Amino acid sequence: MLNWDDLRFLLAVARSGSMSGAARELxxxxxxxxxxxxxxxxxxxxxxxxxxxxxxxxxxAGQVAFDAAERMEAxxxxxxxxxxxxxxxxxxxxxxxxxxxMGRTFLLPAIRDFNAAYPDILIDLSxxxxxxxxxxxxxxxxxxxxxDPPQDLVGNKLATIEIAVYGRKGxxxxxxxxxxxISVDHLLKENVGWEEAWFPEARTTLITDSPAVAADAIKxxxxxxxxxxxxxxxxPELERMADIPSTTSGEIWLLTHLxxxxxxxxxxxxxxxxxxxxxxxxxxKGTEPVEDTPRLKSA
Numbered sequence: 001m002l003n004w005d006d007l008r009f010l011l012a013v014a015r016s017g018s019m020s021g022a023a024r025e026l027x028x029x030x031x032x033x034x035x036x037x038x039x040x041x042x043x044x045x046x047x048x049x050x051x052x053x054x055x056x057x058x059x060x061a062g063q064v065a066f067d068a069a070e071r072m073e074a075x076x077x078x079x080x081x082x083x084x085x086x087x088x089x090x091x092x093x094x095x096x097x098x099x100x101x102m103g104r105t106f107l108l109p110a111i112r113d114f115n116a117a118y119p120d121i122l123i124d125l126s127x128x129x130x131x132x133x134x135x136x137x138x139x140x141x142x143x144x145x146x147x148d149p150p151q152d153l154v155g156n157k158l159a160t161i162e163i164a165v166y167g168r169k170g171x172x173x174x175x176x177x178x179x180x181x182i183s184v185d186h187l188l189k190e191n192v193g194w195e196e197a198w199f200p201e202a203r204t205t206l207i208t209d210s211p212a213v214a215a216d217a218i219k220x221x222x223x224x225x226x227x228x229x230x231x232x233x234x235x236p237e238l239e240r241m242a243d244i245p246s247t248t249s250g251e252i253w254l255l256t257h258l259x260x261x262x263x264x265x266x267x268x269x270x271x272x273x274x275x276x277x278x279x280x281x282x283x284x285k286g287t288e289p290v291e292d293t294p295r296l297k298s299a
Contacts, residue, residue, distance in 0.1 A: 014066050182225035
């Protein structure tokens with residue numbers, strides 16, 4: 001019978017295209033990956049990968065094994081999700097993922113107060129612009145900017161992101177005087193072309209996937225950028241360009257997988273954070289921040 005652990009190595013090499021990439025993903029050394037792949041090839045009596053330079057290309061036989069291993073992986077993760085979904089104890093770990101600016105601005109205060117209310121629940125927070133796969137248990141709860149959440153996830157819309165063009169406070173912030181613009185590529189899917197529309201003579205000085213980095217770049221003199229008002233308004237070194245109207249850029253959703261939505265610790269965390277965000281909608285819209293005095297829930 002095949003060892004499922006060996007199949008994990010097959011999946012990692014196929015997905016990364018290299019032994020070293022698989023080693024990093026699985027947190028083992030390079031030699032261990034080679035040894036486990038050779039062991040699997042010996043068990044199956046066939047070659048699973050062909051080496052081309054520094055890359056490993058899966059063979060037709062390897063693809064058959066890969067497809068079967070993926071099905072086994074999905075079934076294994078599905079069992080894990082369903083078991084976790086039945087847990088009733090208000091203790092344990094919750095893996096949370098969110099875009100980096102959201103974590104810094106909104107989530108840390110919420111998690112601080114959640115810790116005080118539920119000290120036996122540990123929040124494991126990953127701030128990244130990457131969309132973690134909740135179906136594969138890369139995270140338990142995700143905050144995502146989207147207008148179309150995946151069908152296998154459930155959750156609530158927390159707010160709509162408002163964005164506006166900001167420059168460095170004290171500069172002459174008129175469109176005709178702007179010479180540089182900073183583009184936040186992932187944020188502006190529905191606002192493509194704002195640079196050309198408002199600043200046709202300006203050049204793009206920086207492209208980033210982080211609104212927080214764009215805000216820092218504005219202060220460093222790179223130029224102006226379209227960023228969330230939740231980042232721009234509280235910053236005393238930034239100033240909104242009054243001649244350019246604000247717009248929206250997606251919705252913020254709090255999501256979890258269908259299979260774990262009834263888990264007790266997930267449920268109390270979702271409820272707590274939803275209440276936290278509901279009192280901070282004015283910040284997302286660029287009005288005065290509300291006082292940070294959340295009501296704590298008891299277990």
